[in-house]
Amino acid sequence: MSQPYRLAGRGRIDVSQPLTFSFNGRRLTAFKGDTAASALLANGIHFCGRSFKYHRPRGILTAGSEEPNALLDVDRGNGRRDPNNRATVVEVTDGMTLRSQNHYPSLETDVGALNDRLSPMFAAGFYYKTFMWPKAAWTRLYEPIIRRAAGLGSAPDRPDPDRYVHHNATCDVLIVGLGPTGLAAARAAAKSGKRVIACDEQAEPGGALLHDATSTIDGLSASQWVAEAIAELDTNENVILLPRTTAFGYFNHNHIALAERVTDHLANPPSGLPRERLWQVRAGEVVIAAGSHERPLVFADNDRPGILLADAIRTYLNRYGVAPGDRTVIATSGASAYQTALDLNAAGREVRVVDLRLAEDCGAELEAAKTAGIEVFNAHTVVGASGKKRVDGLLAAPIKPDGSVGEPITLSCDCVGMSGGWTPAVHLFSQSRGKLTYDTQRDAFLPGASVQQEQSAGACNGAFALDACLREGARAGAEAVGRATDAPPLATAPTFTGFQPVRVMPSSADPAKTRAFIDFQNDVTAKDIKLAVREGFESIEHVKRYTTTGMATDQGKTSNMNALGLVAGTLSRELPKVGTTTFRLPYTPVTFGALAGQNRGDLFDPIRKTPVHAWALQRGAKFEDVGNWKRAWFFPEGRETMDEAVARECLAVRERVGLFDASTLGKIEVVGPDAAEFLNRVYTNGLKAMPVGRCRYGLMLGEDGYIMDDGVVARLADDRFHITTTTGGAPRVLAHMEDYLQTEWSDLDVFLTSTTEQWAVIAVQGPRARDVIAPFVTGADLSNGAMPHMSVRTCDVCGVEARLMRMSFTGELGYEINVPASRGLEVWEMIWAAGEPHGMCVYGTETMHVLRAERGFIIVGQDTDGTMSPDDVGLDGLVSKKKADFIGKRSLARPDLVADGRKQLVGLRTAGDAIRLDEGAQIVDEPDHPKPVPMLGHVTSSYQSAALGHPIALGVVKDGRARLGDTVHVTTAEGFTTAEIVAPIFIDAEGVRVHG
Numbered sequence: 001m002s003q004p005y006r007l008a009g010r011g012r013i014d015v016s017q018p019l020t021f022s023f024n025g026r027r028l029t030a031f032k033g034d035t036a037a038s039a040l041l042a043n044g045i046h047f048c049g050r051s052f053k054y055h056r057p058r059g060i061l062t063a064g065s066e067e068p069n070a071l072l073d074v075d076r077g078n079g080r081r082d083p084n085n086r087a088t089v090v091e092v093t094d095g096m097t098l099r100s101q102n103h104y105p106s107l108e109t110d111v112g113a114l115n116d117r118l119s120p121m122f123a124a125g126f127y128y129k130t131f132m133w134p135k136a137a138w139t140r141l142y143e144p145i146i147r148r149a150a151g152l153g154s155a156p157d158r159p160d161p162d163r164y165v166h167h168n169a170t171c172d173v174l175i176v177g178l179g180p181t182g183l184a185a186a187r188a189a190a191k192s193g194k195r196v197i198a199c200d201e202q203a204e205p206g207g208a209l210l211h212d213a214t215s216t217i218d219g220l221s222a223s224q225w226v227a228e229a230i231a232e233l234d235t236n237e238n239v240i241l242l243p244r245t246t247a248f249g250y251f252n253h254n255h256i257a258l259a260e261r262v263t264d265h266l267a268n269p270p271s272g273l274p275r276e277r278l279w280q281v282r283a284g285e286v287v288i289a290a291g292s293h294e295r296p297l298v299f300a301d302n303d304r305p306g307i308l309l310a311d312a313i314r315t316y317l318n319r320y321g322v323a324p325g326d327r328t329v330i331a332t333s334g335a336s337a338y339q340t341a342l343d344l345n346a347a348g349r350e351v352r353v354v355d356l357r358l359a360e361d362c363g364a365e366l367e368a369a370k371t372a373g374i375e376v377f378n379a380h381t382v383v384g385a386s387g388k389k390r391v392d393g394l395l396a397a398p399i400k401p402d403g404s405v406g407e408p409i410t411l412s413c414d415c416v417g418m419s420g421g422w423t424p425a426v427h428l429f430s431q432s433r434g435k436l437t438y439d440t441q442r443d444a445f446l447p448g449a450s451v452q453q454e455q456s457a458g459a460c461n462g463a464f465a466l467d468a469c470l471r472e473g474a475r476a477g478a479e480a481v482g483r484a485t486d487a488p489p490l491a492t493a494p495t496f497t498g499f500q501p502v503r504v505m506p507s508s509a510d511p512a513k514t515r516a517f518i519d520f521q522n523d524v525t526a527k528d529i530k531l532a533v534r535e536g537f538e539s540i541e542h543v544k545r546y547t548t549t550g551m552a553t554d555q556g557k558t559s560n561m562n563a564l565g566l567v568a569g570t571l572s573r574e575l576p577k578v579g580t581t582t583f584r585l586p587y588t589p590v591t592f593g594a595l596a597g598q599n600r601g602d603l604f605d606p607i608r609k610t611p612v613h614a615w616a617l618q619r620g621a622k623f624e625d626v627g628n629w630k631r632a633w634f635f636p637e638g639r640e641t642m643d644e645a646v647a648r649e650c651l652a653v654r655e656r657v658g659l660f661d662a663s664t665l666g667k668i669e670v671v672g673p674d675a676a677e678f679l680n681r682v683y684t685n686g687l688k689a690m691p692v693g694r695c696r697y698g699l700m701l702g703e704d705g706y707i708m709d710d711g712v713v714a715r716l717a718d719d720r721f722h723i724t725t726t727t728g729g730a731p732r733v734l735a736h737m738e739d740y741l742q743t744e745w746s747d748l749d750v751f752l753t754s755t756t757e758q759w760a761v762i763a764v765q766g767p768r769a770r771d772v773i774a775p776f777v778t779g780a781d782l783s784n785g786a787m788p789h790m791s792v793r794t795c796d797v798c799g800v801e802a803r804l805m806r807m808s809f810t811g812e813l814g815y816e817i818n819v820p821a822s823r824g825l826e827v828w829e830m831i832w833a834a835g836e837p838h839g840m841c842v843y844g845t846e847t848m849h850v851l852r853a854e855r856g857f858i859i860v861g862q863d864t865d866g867t868m869s870p871d872d873v874g875l876d877g878l879v880s881k882k883k884a885d886f887i888g889k890r891s892l893a894r895p896d897l898v899a900d901g902r903k904q905l906v907g908l909r910t911a912g913d914a915i916r917l918d919e920g921a922q923i924v925d926e927p928d929h930p931k932p933v934p935m936l937g938h939v940t941s942s943y944q945s946a947a948l949g950h951p952i953a954l955g956v957v958k959d960g961r962a963r964l965g966d967t968v969h970v971t972t973a974e975g976f977t978t979a980e981i982v983a984p985i986f987i988d989a990e991g992v993r994v995h996g
Contacts, residue, residue: 003029003042003322007347011321012210012223013038021096023048024107033203036087036098037063037070038320046305046324046415047389048072048087050102052152052552053523055112057389059305060324061520063088063211063315065201065246065588066293066557068521069303073099073153076264079161080275083153084553084589091203093267101153108389124528124547152553162263162275166597171197171240173480174256174283176247176428179207180217180466181458182289183229184473184490185480189287190236192481197281198233199245199258201588203265205230207291208311211319213343215466218490245279247290248586250431254283254452259590276594285453285480288428289473292459293557295420297331298526298566299505300384300514302418306391309558310337310417313344323349325415329394331382333357334499336464337419338365345372352411354380354396357500365496382418383408383507384514391416397508405508421499423561424460430583438576443501444561445580455479465495503565518566519559521552529563533570543567544581553589556581610663611760611824616842624845627728629664632844642846647946650850652841653810654947654987657766659832659842662816663824666711666730667759668737670721672750679713679721681745682737682887684870686880690715695790695805698723699870699878700733705891707864707873709733714792714805722755722792722803722818726860730756740887759803760824762831765814765851770996772835773797773815780804789995798827809848811855811988813996850943853954856907856985863905863940863954869897872956873905874984903937904960907982908970913950915977917942917970923957927969927976936968945986952986953979 013033020029023040030039037060040048046059048070058069070087075097083101090098103110173189175182178200186198204210205226212222220228233239242260249257258279263269294309296302310330316322317340328349330341333356344351352375359366359378369376379399386393394416397408421443426436429447437448439462447456457463457472470490478485504516504526516526524547532546540563543549549563550556556563560581568575593600608628616623621632622642636645652658670679680688683698690696695714702708709732711724725733734754741750764773774782779795781787792805800823808814819827832840849859858864858873869892870879879892891897908917921939937957945952957963960981969976983989 004044005323005325006042007317007321007323009321010318010347012204012319013321019092019094019096021092021094021098023098024100030092034092034320035063036072036074036085036090036092036096037067038316038322039092040070040087041316041324042320042322047107048305049100050107050110050112051303051523052102052521054116055103055110055114056116056303056523057305058303058520059390060087060308061296061312061558062294062309063312063319064293065089066554068519068552068554068558071101071152071521071553073101075099076267079156079158081156081158082591083155086553089201091265093265095267124524124531160593160600162593163273164276164278164591164593164597164600165274166278166280168280168282169197169240170282171195172284173197173287173477174247174254174281174285175199175287175289175477176256177207177289177291177458177460178202178205178241178243179289179291179458179469180209181291181460181463181469181473181476182207182287183226183233184470185287185289185457185477186233186239186241187229188474188477188483188485189481190233190239190477192483193238194481195238196236197240197242197283199242199247199260199279201246202243204243205241211311211315211317213318213346214339215493215495217466217470217492242279246586246588246590247428248588248590250286250428250452250454250585252452254286254454256281256283256286256428257585259586259594276591278594278597283453286432286455287473287476287480288447288454288456288460289458289476290425290428290456290460292422292424292464294336295423295561296520296558297333297382297418297420297505298503298516298518298562299331299382300395300507300509300516302382302385303517303520304385304387304391305389306387306414307385307416307418310340310419313415313417314340317343317347323347325413326350327413328352328415328417329354329396329411329413330417330419331394331396332417332419332499333502334419334421335363335365335496336422336499337417338369339496340417340419341369341374342372345374352413353377354382354394354411356381356399356502356505361500363496363498364494368496381405381506383505383509385416386410390414399506403506405506419499420502420562422459422464423557424462425557426456426460427583427587429454429456429460430580431585436580443499443565443575464497467492467495501565503562503569518562519547519549519552519556521554522548524549524559524563526566529566530570533567538567538571540564540567540578540581550581555584608664610661611821612661612663612762612828615825615828616661619842621844626664626845629727631664631727632661632842634844634846635842643944646846646850647944649841649843649847650946652839653766653812653843653847653851655767656839656841657764657768657772657835658810658847659828659835659840660763660765660844660848661828662761662763663759663821664727665756665761666725666727666733667755667761667818668723668725668730668734669753669755670723670737670750671719671753672748673719674748674750675719675721676715678737678741678745678748678750679723680883681885682740683713684879684886684888686883687713687715692717693792695792695807697790697878699875700736701870701886701888701891702736703888703891705869705888705894705897706866707860707868707870708736710858710860712805712807714803716792716794716803728861730754757821759818760821760827762817762819762824762828763809763814764817764831764835765808765810766812767993767996768838768840769813769815772831772838772840773817775834776830777804782806784996798830800827802827808994809857810851811857811991812851812993814994849941850945853941853943853952854945854947854987856954856983856989858905858954859941863956868903868905868956871897871904872902874961901958903956903958905940905984906955906957906960906964907984907986908939908953908955908968908979909982910951910953910970911978911980915972916944916951917953917955917977917979918972921971923955923979924969924971924976939970947987954984957981 017032172194457476780793
């Protein structure tokens with residue numbers, strides 16, 4: 001199929017590789033290297049979308065990432081579909097399907113266009129005024145309608161089939177942007193031999209030089225110079241070039257986030273490649289060479305399809321070999337647009353120029369246009385455009401010496417290129433916390449003093465001439481690596497620069513009857529901006545939110561400066577007094593997939609497995625998720641239910657011996673001369689004088705005096721401790737300790753190291769525990785006298801260096817064997833084989849819970865809820881009365897923590913020991929009390945005890961310890977049942993068994 005607007009012999013596309021794609025069901029052709037925008041224009045298609053509010057016809061406006069209009073739904077096949085893609089950056093692949101958005105039933109016939117006719121009703125802020133009444137209508141009427149109308153495209157309804165990865169990198173210099181400035185900076189920096197990463201959002205480096213058909217650099221054409229620069233950088237092993245990569249966020253300490261599009265330009269990407277790669281780069285120095293954005297002109301009906309930015313036309317013409325029209329009018333208030341007119345003229349296209357400036361205010365650009373025979377209308381304004389689904393005429397009028405506007409004339413055309421000047425892309429500089437300064441001569445906010453190790457160069461720094469860009473780039477690249485710029489300035493042809501700022505093109509028309517658009521996507525007009533100011537919104541941030549200007553997907557790149565200038569003019573203020581809106585990341589949209597990386601599906605929460613996991617799996621274990629860990633829950637035999645399996649496991653531990661995998665416990669190594677003093681301040685009980693070789697149960701509070709975590713503290717040497725935490729609390733506890741060590745007690749000489757994954761922990765519990773492990777232990781005496789309860793020894797177990805702790809969470813004689821994780825399974829299997837003759841049973845977490853509850857041991861986070869003090873759970877004896885201070889000590893004296901009526905941990909037994917209570921069930925005194933019924937507390941743990949032959953439960957009850965023997969009522973699915981408050985220890989209250 002023919003492409004009527006394709007120009008033979010022009011552009012950088014590969015005409016030897018034709019492609020087919022479809023747009024709204026229409027089959028079209030393109031070439032390798034085309035974007036969706038260039039391919040549509042080559043096929044004569046300008047009208048490709050509808051605006052958000054008024055559903056007005058919209059066409060392609062730009063040629064870059066700032067595109068606000070041409071947003072397409074892109075289907076790359078195999079379920080790879082996503083909405084709101086900018087046609088200007090989507091690279092066409094063979095078989096690609098493109099669809100326009102935000103219309104019904106079709107692009108050409110859209111019922112939503114009724115909004116355009118009703119636009120007087122939808123002035124700025126109409127939603128704030130309209131949807132306030134009647135109040136009840138919001139939920140039932142307004143909200144559903146607004147939610148259905150919100151958004152532009154429809155979200156995919158299938159899982160994303162692509163893969164995304166994250167990559168961390170460091171470099172001496174990061175260069176953002178590879179136009180003339182960035183390439184010059186990269187070449188200068190690369191000469192030092194230091195590591196350089198240079199990225200550019202386009203498919204290939206070169207920036208504006210890729211569509212510059214006239215400039216020369218040191219005698220080379222622009223394209224030849226770019227090719228030479230890339231070849232030089234490609235052969236340098238210290239340089240990484242990243243095309244299709246956008247720097248979208250600048251964080252503290254020169255941390256830059258980059259989004260690399262790896263395979264979107266491939267029709268059939270290799271299975272091993274990710275779709276996108278998120279780079280997190282830490283750079284010694286950053287050179288920002290992000291360029292600038294051309295400003296649209298604001299005049300009546302400036303949004304018609306076929307009206308583009310002037311430099312976009314030049315890009316399509318010279319880079320893609322596409323003339324967006326046969327008869328083009330260039331409307332401008334500056335010099336750079338003349339180059340577009342000259343290039344169109346050289347390509348044999350009819351072109352005229354309407355320039356707001358007087359002829360005497362123009363320079364070489366006007367002379368060049370006249371020499372080429374281009375008709376120029378100086379001192380003319382644009383007062384309107386005609387056409388609906390494509391522009392067919394531009395209304396230009398002379399500006400009289402007194403400033404009034406004369407009679408308009410219609411310039412017939414099928415394309416308009418507009419240029420209101422240039423706005424430096426200062427987004428990343430602003431994100432780096434650098435302060436902007438306003439430059440009156442350039443009518444732009446420019447980078448001021450840098451806060452981080454950064455420098456801006458080229459057009460983003462206000463240098464619009466090619467020679468200035470190259471000079472600033474070379475200087476910035478050299479300075480970034482600590483070198484002087486030793487190369488002489490590059491010789492270039494003169495560049496047309498300079499413009500006359502204009503907020504709204506002068507017009508004699510009634511402003512109330514015309515609509516001159518500032519934010520194209522959100523249908524914000526100059527009239528809306530003025531209305532917002534008139535209604536009292538003077539802060540630019542308030543104007544932005546009231547009108548939604550700058551809130552489109554381009555985030556104000558094409559609209560903000562015009563909006564700022566209009567607000568300043570309406571308020572009769574200097575533009576710097578108005579300021580700017582916040583340049584928030586991302587610079588351009590970033591997919592959720594890139595941000596999530598591999599953290600999706602089964603990898604969303606990485607699964608952590610103990611060294612014994614595979615063994616447990618083979619034994620038929622059922623698992624539960626505890627944080628990120630997979631923990632063996634119970635080990636059913638045959639057709640056993642969970643209750644039956646747990647009962648068997650519990651009796652085996654109580655009567656013989658059980659084997660339990662405790663590897664998931666958090667473990668932290670605390671080392672240093674002040675380690676004992678540090679832990680003495682962290683825990684409530686006294687640890688400073690604890691002898692080497694002993695262990696203590698430690699209770700940790702937050703600053704509020706509430707229980708935060710618990711665990712065992714084992715002293716291995718005078719300056720070394722091994723502490724354990726709850727499985728889920730390990731990261732929180734380590735962060736808590738580091739916080740105090742670094743901010744409150746930085747004078748202490750202590751080092752903290754997480755060792756959770758270093759050690760496998762094998763718990764052997766039960767009356768025969770010593771008999772099972774004794775043959776394997778060398779270097780430690782296991783007798784009661786030599787190694788009493790709560791002792792630790794460094795010895796060998798099964799020939800493996802181990803930390804052997806005599807401790808118990810079951811109330812039985814017990815040992816916990818800590819061995820390197822790499823040897824954990826080996827030691828486990830040897831102990832299992834030795835234990836089987838003793839009737840050993842492997843047990844899981846559910847049995848562990850039952851055994852600890854029978855003995856009255858709490859689990860932090862289950863029997864506590866973040867508001868429990870040590871006294872509440874019967875552990876006041878662990879609070880040292882001798883220590884001067886510890887974390888949370890002062891809070892324990894708070895009136896509310898010592899007041900009567902606090903909930904306290906108790907045991908609960910149902911009448912006749914018949915009913916197992918539900919965890920979380922509420923406890924009351926009088927179930928028949930009028931509602932609301934006063935609550936005494938709730939059940940925290942509830943189990944069937946095989947050893948006792950009846951259910952047991954723990955709970956918290958107001959003044960519970962004073963109510964032992966009282967009967968209370970507990971909620972059930974059927975109503976209430978009675979329960980007796982008892983002591984929270986059900987087995988071996990004297991603690992005889994644990995001593996063996």
